[in-house]
Amino acid sequence: MKIKMLAGKTIEINVDLVKERAKCNFNIREVTHILDGGEKNTIQRKKIEDISLNDGQSRDVIPEEYLSPKERYENAVKKSCIYARIIKTELMNMTGLETLGFNSPVFRRIADAYFKEVTPLLAHFGMFVPTIMGQCTPEQLAHWLPRALNFEIVGTYVQTELGHGTFIRGLETTATYDPQTEEFVLHSPTLSSYKWWAGGLGKTVNYCVVVAQLYTKGVCHGVHTFIVQIRDEETHMPLPGIRVGDIGPKMGYNTGDNGFLVFNHHRIPRENMMMKNAQVLKDGTYVKVARHEKLTYGTMVYVRVMLVNEMAFNLAKAVTIAVRYSAVRRQSQPKPNQPEPQVLDYLTQQHKLFICIATAHALQFTSDWLYKTFTSVLADIRDDKIDTLPELHALSSCLKAICTSDCAAFIEICRFACGGHGYMASSNLSMIYSYVSATRTYEGDYTVLLLQTARFLVKAWEQVEKRRPVTSTISYLSHAFDKLKKPWDGSNEGIIRAFQRVAAGKISACINCIRYHQKSGKDFEDAWQLTTIQLVAAAEAHCRAVIYDTYYNETIRLTASSSPNVKSVMEQLCTLYLLYWSLERTGDLLRFTSLSEKDIFDLQQRYEKMLAVIRPNAVGLVDAFDIRDEILNSTLGAYDGRVYERLMEEALKSPLNAEPVNSSFHKHLKPFMQGKL
Numbered sequence: 001m002k003i004k005m006l007a008g009k010t011i012e013i014n015v016d017l018v019k020e021r022a023k024c025n026f027n028i029r030e031v032t033h034i035l036d037g038g039e040k041n042t043i044q045r046k047k048i049e050d051i052s053l054n055d056g057q058s059r060d061v062i063p064e065e066y067l068s069p070k071e072r073y074e075n076a077v078k079k080s081c082i083y084a085r086i087i088k089t090e091l092m093n094m095t096g097l098e099t100l101g102f103n104s105p106v107f108r109r110i111a112d113a114y115f116k117e118v119t120p121l122l123a124h125f126g127m128f129v130p131t132i133m134g135q136c137t138p139e140q141l142a143h144w145l146p147r148a149l150n151f152e153i154v155g156t157y158v159q160t161e162l163g164h165g166t167f168i169r170g171l172e173t174t175a176t177y178d179p180q181t182e183e184f185v186l187h188s189p190t191l192s193s194y195k196w197w198a199g200g201l202g203k204t205v206n207y208c209v210v211v212a213q214l215y216t217k218g219v220c221h222g223v224h225t226f227i228v229q230i231r232d233e234e235t236h237m238p239l240p241g242i243r244v245g246d247i248g249p250k251m252g253y254n255t256g257d258n259g260f261l262v263f264n265h266h267r268i269p270r271e272n273m274m275m276k277n278a279q280v281l282k283d284g285t286y287v288k289v290a291r292h293e294k295l296t297y298g299t300m301v302y303v304r305v306m307l308v309n310e311m312a313f314n315l316a317k318a319v320t321i322a323v324r325y326s327a328v329r330r331q332s333q334p335k336p337n338q339p340e341p342q343v344l345d346y347l348t349q350q351h352k353l354f355i356c357i358a359t360a361h362a363l364q365f366t367s368d369w370l371y372k373t374f375t376s377v378l379a380d381i382r383d384d385k386i387d388t389l390p391e392l393h394a395l396s397s398c399l400k401a402i403c404t405s406d407c408a409a410f411i412e413i414c415r416f417a418c419g420g421h422g423y424m425a426s427s428n429l430s431m432i433y434s435y436v437s438a439t440r441t442y443e444g445d446y447t448v449l450l451l452q453t454a455r456f457l458v459k460a461w462e463q464v465e466k467r468r469p470v471t472s473t474i475s476y477l478s479h480a481f482d483k484l485k486k487p488w489d490g491s492n493e494g495i496i497r498a499f500q501r502v503a504a505g506k507i508s509a510c511i512n513c514i515r516y517h518q519k520s521g522k523d524f525e526d527a528w529q530l531t532t533i534q535l536v537a538a539a540e541a542h543c544r545a546v547i548y549d550t551y552y553n554e555t556i557r558l559t560a561s562s563s564p565n566v567k568s569v570m571e572q573l574c575t576l577y578l579l580y581w582s583l584e585r586t587g588d589l590l591r592f593t594s595l596s597e598k599d600i601f602d603l604q605q606r607y608e609k610m611l612a613v614i615r616p617n618a619v620g621l622v623d624a625f626d627i628r629d630e631i632l633n634s635t636l637g638a639y640d641g642r643v644y645e646r647l648m649e650e651a652l653k654s655p656l657n658a659e660p661v662n663s664s665f666h667k668h669l670k671p672f673m674q675g676k677l
């Protein structure tokens, strides 16, 4: 251990980590600023972190794992109120909604210091408020938004039912308009129509956005959104006509009180239908306002966009833990009479971890770019232009699917990289994994969303065939008709072009397959179903080509005025990312490009050399994510590297260690061992 001064405090730092930090050849702060989107953002983030975390209110004395499910939930509610009060009274005033945004990733990031799993208010922040913002008329907005932002009401987003999650048009909950009383009657006609899953619904919220089939004048107009009060504002008792409760234990999100909700002819005022996109007049006349019927699905698109950022952050957390631990951990003796190396020195360990650092960068830059695309499409929609929506839907769908899936896979690799200690709850890797693995399913299942992107790609292909112009993210398709395979070019640009060729080749193969089935008598829907395995693969290839292109171009743009070493380490990571995926996808490259066996050998050599180049900067690179210990919440990943000390300290908190002999010994084990049981 070495004593060091950090932020005015004296702390002991593991000597290997001290040496690692001394080896780092770039300015860590500069990289942090790039990842935060500029120095101003870093300063603001740190200020917010200080306000939210410095009084220690986020910390639990007893680790959450030792509490009962009920106590864990109650503790999460308590901490939600502390944090929400800080956001409401100190942070909003400080920064202003317009500069920071209610759902700023900074608030989300700090939440991890408060909640090991999730806050029961996640869906209030993440879905209820955004739906109010996106689906209300100006009058409705003026009524509901201040109440929700001030936490006078807390809400969630209630869409999924026992019988249907993916197929929204198949939802069964009905909202039938009664012109006599000017009310909607909400009803759950079948068991499969019971609402299921909404976060915070079980015990926390008193309002929700409900997605239901709208009936007026005897006609069904499809799914629409309604603001529904479900609990009394004073007593919190469920209102008449409402049955509501918690759905029980899950793989994660256990402090999130996901709930069920059953309506028995529950009445709400006509004004509670969210009427920005469609209206029901007092006499029951239905009026369509929006030019695109899927604008009702806007909240889902928004959350899919936000989730890409969530993935970048979660992977940054996991790899910070795994790299710091790997620098501290020593194991085995590859050479006789030599000291045991840090496990970070093993090439295979570098192969596991450096791709995770690069992926966290790739996802961060892609997420920032996607968010900009999202806000620009939102502006188009405000100007009544809806032609950019399909591309946003296709992009957000595939990026949500691939980023959540890659992130979950890489977090699991971070756990493998930490050996046995990675399996300890106190490493926090299992909690990060269970949180992230759900994101592959919620807000649109992986396969289902990739098939949405595939629909867009198939249509785009047909446009390209007709020599019509297509949008920027699919402009590469226009080169797909070039007959000659170009010689393999292993530069970064060359690799990106090669993967665009792979995507185009896969889309073309899908088109051929669909047409083949159609020619043999199948209708389009059947031909589509028979091609779905390939369609999913084509959408994945397209998505990866978008990520490669965005990561590469954003790296160049964002480091244009950086110091030489920062520029070079960021470019090294980007090159590593492209080489890694080239080697992972040699089959595709052999099929669709002129890659040869010799080129694969060269790629492998370059990849391994790049691991060695990045090695001295590995700890510096994870330090640059600048994630506070309170947020990492990990015995293995803390800044000071006191791994074994922390593991022991945490072990001693186990209630089993409070007494030398547990009563079960005398009650069960001893009589059994003595043959008396």
Ligand SMILES: CCCCCCCCCCCCCCCCCCCC(=O)SCCNC(=O)CCNC(=O)[C@H](O)C(C)(C)COP(=O)(O)OP(=O)(O)OC[C@H]1O[C@@H](n2cnc3c(N)ncnc32)[C@H](O)[C@@H]1OP(=O)(O)O
Residues within 6 Å of the ligand: 080, 083, 084, 103, 104, 107, 108, 111, 119, 121, 122, 123, 125, 126, 127, 157, 159, 160, 165, 166, 167, 168, 169, 199, 294, 295, 297, 298, 300, 301, 303, 306, 307, 310, 389, 390, 393, 442, 443, 444, 445, 448, 452, 455, 456
């Ligand atoms: C205390 C302080 C704490 C501080 C915390 C701070 C908070 C920060 C928050 C940030 C993180 C947020 C985390 C939130 C947690 C969320 C938890 C999870 C919530 C949920 O899961 S909600 C439920 C989500 N459900 C889904 O996603 C269902 C998926 N299904 C669908 O999206 C659709 O049904 C599907 C599959 C797209 C099909 O729809 P369908 O109606 O059948 O449409 P068609 O297939 O017929 O397609 C017709 C046509 O429309 C196009 N389309 C479809 N969807 C869209 C869309 N959204 N936008 C635009 N266009 C769309 C489709 O492509 C077709 O087009 P064609 O041209 O091909 O005809």
Ligand SMILES: Cc1cc2nc3c(=O)[nH]c(=O)nc-3n(C[C@H](O)[C@H](O)[C@H](O)COP(=O)(O)OP(=O)(O)OC[C@H]3O[C@@H](n4cnc5c(N)ncnc54)[C@H](O)[C@@H]3O)c2cc1C
Residues within 6 Å of the ligand: 123, 156, 157, 158, 159, 160, 163, 164, 165, 166, 167, 196, 197, 198, 199, 253, 258, 438, 441, 442, 443, 444, 445, 446, 447, 448, 451
């Ligand atoms: C932790 C968590 C939190 C959640 N929070 C909320 C919430 O706050 N509010 C809310 O409304 N919902 C919420 N959900 C529900 C979530 O949105 C759905 O579970 C999700 O959209 C998947 O739908 P499903 O469960 O119906 O899966 P299904 O659609 O039944 O999927 C089952 C399988 O069928 C496949 N499949 C389905 N349709 C097709 C198809 N057309 N083609 C090919 N394969 C297909 C899928 O790929 C999957 O493999 C939450 C879920 C979880 C896990």
